[in-house]
Amino acid sequence: MSIFSDYRINVRSGEIGGDSGDKVYLSAPDLLVAQYQSIEKSLHRVRGVRQVRRIELIPSERRHFELDTLLRHVTYPVLSVDRSGRIVAANQAAARAFGVSHSLVAGMSLQRFLPRLQLAELLRGITAPRYGFPVTVRGQEFAVDWSPIALAEAPGAVASLAGAVLTLQQRESLPSSEAPPPQVLWDLDRRRDSCLRLQQMAPLDEPLLICGERGAGKSTFLRAAYYLSPLADSGLLREYQGSDFSDSSLSEMLLLPCDTIVLLDDLDLVPESLQQALAEHLLQGKLRPRMVLSARSISALIVPFRQLLETQQIVLPPLRSMRPAVAGFAEKILGESGFTLDPAAAHALATRDWPSNFSGLQDCLQAAVAHSQGRGGRSVEVADLPASGVEETLPWTDWGRGLTLKEQMDKVERAILAEQLEVQGSAGHSTRDLARRLGISHTAVANKLRKYGLNEGGASS
Numbered sequence: 001m002s003i004f005s006d007y008r009i010n011v012r013s014g015e016i017g018g019d020s021g022d023k024v025y026l027s028a029p030d031l032l033v034a035q036y037q038s039i040e041k042s043l044h045r046v047r048g049v050r051q052v053r054r055i056e057l058i059p060s061e062r063r064h065f066e067l068d069t070l071l072r073h074v075t076y077p078v079l080s081v082d083r084s085g086r087i088v089a090a091n092q093a094a095a096r097a098f099g100v101s102h103s104l105v106a107g108m109s110l111q112r113f114l115p116r117l118q119l120a121e122l123l124r125g126i127t128a129p130r131y132g133f134p135v136t137v138r139g140q141e142f143a144v145d146w147s148p149i150a151l152a153e154a155p156g157a158v159a160s161l162a163g164a165v166l167t168l169q170q171r172e173s174l175p176s177s178e179a180p181p182p183q184v185l186w187d188l189d190r191r192r193d194s195c196l197r198l199q200q201m202a203p204l205d206e207p208l209l210i211c212g213e214r215g216a217g218k219s220t221f222l223r224a225a226y227y228l229s230p231l232a233d234s235g236l237l238r239e240y241q242g243s244d245f246s247d248s249s250l251s252e253m254l255l256l257p258c259d260t261i262v263l264l265d266d267l268d269l270v271p272e273s274l275q276q277a278l279a280e281h282l283l284q285g286k287l288r289p290r291m292v293l294s295a296r297s298i299s300a301l302i303v304p305f306r307q308l309l310e311t312q313q314i315v316l317p318p319l320r321s322m323r324p325a326v327a328g329f330a331e332k333i334l335g336e337s338g339f340t341l342d343p344a345a346a347h348a349l350a351t352r353d354w355p356s357n358f359s360g361l362q363d364c365l366q367a368a369v370a371h372s373q374g375r376g377g378r379s380v381e382v383a384d385l386p387a388s389g390v391e392e393t394l395p396w397t398d399w400g401r402g403l404t405l406k407e408q409m410d411k412v413e414r415a416i417l418a419e420q421l422e423v424q425g426s427a428g429h430s431t432r433d434l435a436r437r438l439g440i441s442h443t444a445v446a447n448k449l450r451k452y453g454l455n456e457g458g459a460s461s
C-alpha cells in the first residue's frame with residue numbers, strides 16, 4: 001500500500017482470490033501506463049510477490065459487469081429490493097415498465113410502482129419464492145416471480161431476509177385476468193329464487209357458496225356473482241379450479257389485495273388439508289379478496305367451511321325438480337339454433353331425470369337437433385331425442401314434481417323391471433322366473449317389457 005501511496009495512486013478496492021487463493025487483486029482505475037511501469041519494479045521487491053500483471057477488471061468487477069450486461073439484455077423487468085422495499089438495482093426493462101429514467105430507479109420505493117402489492121407482508125414474512133402472482137403496472141398486466149434474498153447464516157428464517165429479487169413477465173391474456181363473458185341467467189321456475197338470492201348476496205363482502213349437482217349451473221352462477229359484485233368495475237379477478245388448487249394457489253391468494261374477487265369452482269375437490277388451511281385463513285381474516293365458492297353440496301366440505309358458509313349459500317335446484325319448466329329451459333337452449341320443440345318431445349324431456357342437469361339437457365338437445373337436421377326437419381320431435389341414459393331414484397316430492405301419479409308409477413315400474421332384468425340376466429333366469437318373482441302373469445311381464453322398451457337383448461322366455 002505504501003508503494004501506491006508514494007506514487008499517489010488511488011486504490012479503490014482489493015480482494016484476494018485465484019484458484020489457490022494466493023492472488024491479490026487491486027483496483028486502481030486511474031492508473032496511467034507510466035505510473036504502472038514505475039511501480040512494477042518496487043512491487044516485485046515485496047517479499048512473496050512472484051509476478052505482477054495488469055488486468056482490465058478484477059474478479060468482482062467482472063462479475064458485476066457480466067451481471068449488468070446480462071440484465072441489460074433481459075427483455076423483461078428484473079429488479080432487487082432491500083428489506084424496506086427500496087429498489088437497489090433494476091434493469092432497463094424495469095425502468096421502462098415503471099416509466100422512469102434508468103438512472104433514477106435505484107433508491108425509489110417499489111410500492112410506488114406496485115401500489116396494490118402486499119409488499120410489507122412479502123418482505124416481513126415470506127422466505128420461500130412465490131411465482132406468478134398478478135400485478136398491474138401503469139395499466140399493463142404482469143406476473144411477478146418473487147425470490148427472497150436470504151442471508152446464509154439462517155436461510156428460511158424471517159430475520160435472515162435481506163430483500164428480494166423480482167422478475168416481471170408480461171401477461172398476454174391470462175384467463176384469470178379476463179372477465180368471463182356475461183351470460184343471461186335463466187330464471188324460470190325454482191331457478192328464479194336462486195337468481196334473486198344471487199342478486200341479494202353477490203354485492204356483500206362475506207364469502208358466498210353456490211351449491212348444486214353436476215351441470216346444475218354452479219360455474220354460471222359464480223361468474224354471474226362477479227358481475228353483480230361492485231368489484232367488477234374496478235377490481236381484479238382471479239379464477240381457481242378446485243381440482244387444480246395447490247399450496248402455491250393458496251399462498252398466491254393470501255397476497256391478493258382486497259379489491260380482488262376470487263372465484264373458486266368446486267371447493268369440494270380441493271384436498272382436505274388445503275381446505276383446512278383456507279378455512280383457517282378466512283376465519284382469521286387473512287384472506288382479503290371477496291370469495292365466491294362452489295361445491296356439489298355443503299356437506300361435501302370440511303366442518304369449518306360448513307359452519308362458515310351455512311347461512312351464505314345458494315342451493316341450485318336440480319333440473320328434475322323443475323319438471324314444469326324443462327320445456328322452457330329447452331326452448332332457451334334451442335333459442336339460438338332456430339329449432340322449435342314439438343309438444344310430445346317437450347313432454348318426453350320433462351319425464352327424464354337429468355342426473356347431469358343442464359349439461360345433460362344441452363347434450364341431448366344438441367344430438368336431437370343434429371338428428372332433426374339430418375331428416376331435413378326444423379323442429380325437435382320425440383324420434384329425434386337420443387335414448388335416455390341411466391335414471392336415478394330420488395326423494396319423491398322433488399322427483400315427481402310435474403308428473404302425474406300414473407307417470408310416476410310408470411317410471412318406478414320401469415326402474416324395477418330394468419333392475420330385475422339386470423339381476424336375472426346375470427343369473428341366467430327367464431322372464432317366467434321374473435313373472436313368478438313379481439307375482440304377475442307371464443303375459444303381463446312381456447307386455448310391460450315391451451311397453452318400456454326393455455325386451456331387446458333381455459331375458460329369454
Ligand SMILES: Nc1ncnc2c1ncn2[C@@H]1O[C@H](COP(=O)(O)OP(=O)(O)OP(=O)(O)O)[C@@H](O)[C@H]1O
Binds near residue numbers: 183187214218
Ligand atoms: N341459470 C342459467 N342461465 C344460463 N345458463 C345456464 C344456467 N344454468 C346453467 N346454465 C348452462 O348450463 C350448463 C351447465 O352449467 P355450469 O357449467 O355452470 O354447471 P356446473 O354446475 O358448474 O357444472 P359442473 O358440475 O359440471 O362443473 C352451462 O352450459 C351453462 O351455460
